[in-house]
Amino acid sequence: MYREIILPAVRTRLNFAGAVSRGGVVRPARRFPWLLAGLLTLVSTAASAHGFQELPDLSGNWIRGDFAGLGRSNQPLDRAMLTVEGQRGMDAYDFLTDDPAYECVPASWTRVWSNPNVVVQIDQSDRDVRLRYEWMDIDRRIPLTDPSDADAERVQMDGIPTLGRSMAWYDGDTLVIDTVDYAPGYVSTIADLAGLPQSRTMHTVERIRREGEGLVIEITHLDPTVLRRPFVMAISYAPTDFELLDYGCSPEYARIVAPDD
Amino acid sequence: MSLPKHAILAMLPSLMLTLAAPAHHSVAVNFDQSGEITIEGVLTEMSWRNPHSHFRIDVAAGDGSQLEWLVEMGAINTMRRAGFEVELFVPGENVSITGWPGWRDRTLYLNSAILQDGTELICAGASCNPER
Numbered sequence: 001m002y003r004e005i006i007l008p009a010v011r012t013r014l015n016f017a018g019a020v021s022r023g024g025v026v027r028p029a030r031r032f033p034w035l036l037a038g039l040l041t042l043v044s045t046a047a048s049a050h051g052f053q054e055l056p057d058l059s060g061n062w063i064r065g066d067f068a069g070l071g072r073s074n075q076p077l078d079r080a081m082l083t084v085e086g087q088r089g090m091d092a093y094d095f096l097t098d099d100p101a102y103e104c105v106p107a108s109w110t111r112v113w114s115n116p117n118v119v120v121q122i123d124q125s126d127r128d129v130r131l132r133y134e135w136m137d138i139d140r141r142i143p144l145t146d147p148s149d150a151d152a153e154r155v156q157m158d159g160i161p162t163l164g165r166s167m168a169w170y171d172g173d174t175l176v177i178d179t180v181d182y183a184p185g186y187v188s189t190i191a192d193l194a195g196l197p198q199s200r201t202m203h204t205v206e207r208i209r210r211e212g213e214g215l216v217i218e219i220t221h222l223d224p225t226v227l228r229r230p231f232v233m234a235i236s237y238a239p240t241d242f243e244l245l246d247y248g249c250s251p252e253y254a255r256i257v258a259p260d261d
Numbered sequence: 262m263s264l265p266k267h268a269i270l271a272m273l274p275s276l277m278l279t280l281a282a283p284a285h286h287s288v289a290v291n292f293d294q295s296g297e298i299t300i301e302g303v304l305t306e307m308s309w310r311n312p313h314s315h316f317r318i319d320v321a322a323g324d325g326s327q328l329e330w331l332v333e334m335g336a337i338n339t340m341r342r343a344g345f346e347v348e349l350f351v352p353g354e355n356v357s358i359t360g361w362p363g364w365r366d367r368t369l370y371l372n373s374a375i376l377q378d379g380t381e382l383i384c385a386g387a388s389c390n391p392e393r
Contacts, residue, residue, distance in 0.1 A: 095290045096365070101312065117339040120341045134338065135312075191289040245338045254312060257291070259329040260367045 024107035048220040058208060059124050061244065062215055064116040075125060077193055077231070081220050086197055086226035091164040093186070093195025100162065100185060102257070104249035107186040108163055109179060113217050113235050114190055121244045129168055137247045141170040142177060150154065154156050155190045156181070162198070177206040187221060187231075250257065292333075292361040292370040299359040300330055302371060304352050311336040314347075316371075318356065330356050330367045349376060 030255045045124065100107045113120075118134035131140040138157065145152035145167045154165035161183035180203050187196040202223040210218055215237040222230050268311070288294075294363040302320035316332040334340070340347065361370045373383045 095287070099287075117336065117342075189290070190287040192288045194287055242342055243342075247336075247338065249311055253308065253310050254306075256315060257333075257368070258330070258363075259317065259331040259367045 003204055055124060055126075055170055056210055057124075057212065058122050058129075058175055058215065060122060061240050061242060062120045062122065063118070063242060064114075064235065064242040068076070070101050077196060081228050081231060083224075083226055083228055085199075086223075089197035089199075089226065090195045093197075095189070095194060098186075098195070099189045100257050101136075101189065103251045104136060105162065106138065106157060106160060107189050108182070109163060110187050110221070111189060111231065112138060112163075112217050113206075113219065114188060118247075119240060119242050119244045132244055134247055136245055136249055138163075140166075142166050144168055144170070147176070147178070154180070164202070164204070171207075173224070174207050174209040179204045179206070184189070197226045199223055201225045211236070271336050288361075288370055292363050292368075294361050296360050296361075297359050297372060298369065299357060300332075301355065301357045302327075302330065304350060304354055305329070307350055307352060308348075309337045309340070309347050311338055314340065316350070316356075317356070318358065327366060330362075330369060332360070332371050333363075334367045334371045339347070349380060349382065350374075351377075 023210050051245045068129045080091075082090065104113045112133055112135060115135040120134070121132040123130040123132075126144070128141055128143045131142075132138070133140070134225075138160075140157065142155055143153055145158065147167070147169045154167045156165040162177040162185035164182040166177050168175060170176070176207075182198055182200060182202040182204075184200060185198045186194075187198050187202075188194060202225075204222070205220045211220075216234055217237065218232060218234045220230050220232045221227060238239040274279050300318065302318040304316055305319050306317040308315050314334040315332075318330045318332060319327040320330050322328045330351040339344050339345075356377065358369060358371055359374070360372040363369060373381060375381050
């Protein structure tokens with residue numbers, strides 16, 4: 001990825017120097033090595049000033065990795081970290097009726113990342129990052145932005161307000177996705193976290209990085225309406241040769257959870 | 262219990278693929294995993310889909326009437342990746358299903374099945390452990 005971003009700029013300068021050399025009169029790289037070194041330094045400095053950096057290679061097909069013994073399980077929820085409203089919301093959750101998945105709607109990004117057995121495909125470019133989740137056929141493309149820019153562009157998933165508005169950037173070896181403006185929903189509908197509320201004040205930070213051959217997705221939840229302190233969970237993914245498949249969730253069938261009377 | 266060779270071959274890819282559960286609505290939340298029950302009846306409908314595949318089975322009640330049960334399984338994407346042979350199930354044939362009872366009445370999450378010809382399939386949904 002570093003080569004894709006930095007080298008074209010370097011190559012432009014070298015080609016310029018090469019054109020002089022091809023004339024057979026001057027060989028600046030040989031006669032003036034300081035000139036070449038200076039150009040490289042200049043290019044490197046300019047690239048750095050424009051925010052170019054070596055990107056971690058996160059691209060590929062991935063599948064949730066806990067099953068392979070690769071990683072960590074969901075952290076248990078300490079109910080003491082819930083506000084009164086958070087506890088009330090969690091107690092009121094009725095899995096028989098409230099899971100948005102019955103309508104093929106993802107409850108939150110944490111819920112999306114938590115789904116096992118489905119492929120997540122990541123493609124990186126110097127302009128954006130695209131994450132395609134097999135579960136519910138979610139196609140998430142986020143332009144890279146400068147996190148210090150107060151007017152940085154955020155994108156939302158059409159028709160899925162429970163997934164908020166996101167912006168992304170790289171922090172060293174980590175892809176960071178920052179999301180706000182969530183519609184009320186649930187952080188999770190799975191196991192011990194089922195019914196953990198997500199309010200309009202929810203703010204999540206997904207930090208995605210390589211760990212060995214796999215990926216770790218660490219999600220920090222900050223929601224003063226529901227949580228007394230940040231709730232952090234980590235989900236591991238393993239590389240996979242499986243291709244991304246269409247999911248084709250249909251509410252007509254997703255709602256079938258009981259026999260006909 | 263000895264298994265037919267066909268059954269062993271059918272279950273191997275499933276066991277190799279994953280030990281995690283499918284998740285659309287949460288299996289851990291919707292089914293009681295503290296114990297298994299077995300039902301026997303006639304397979305009346307199959308639906309191989311995402312996020313869950315399912316069967317409908319008519320089970321004879323004590324008074325001679327038939328009660329329909331809904332049996333849930335994994336997502337068809339997962340089952341295909343596991344090489345699971347969905348064609349082994351035939352509507353109209355008898356089948357015995359063992360699995361976790363659901364909190365909803367007459368629901369079951371499939372852990373194993375014995376077909377009319379005696380073939381046994383274990384973890385047929387390609388994933389039979391709870392989400393973690």
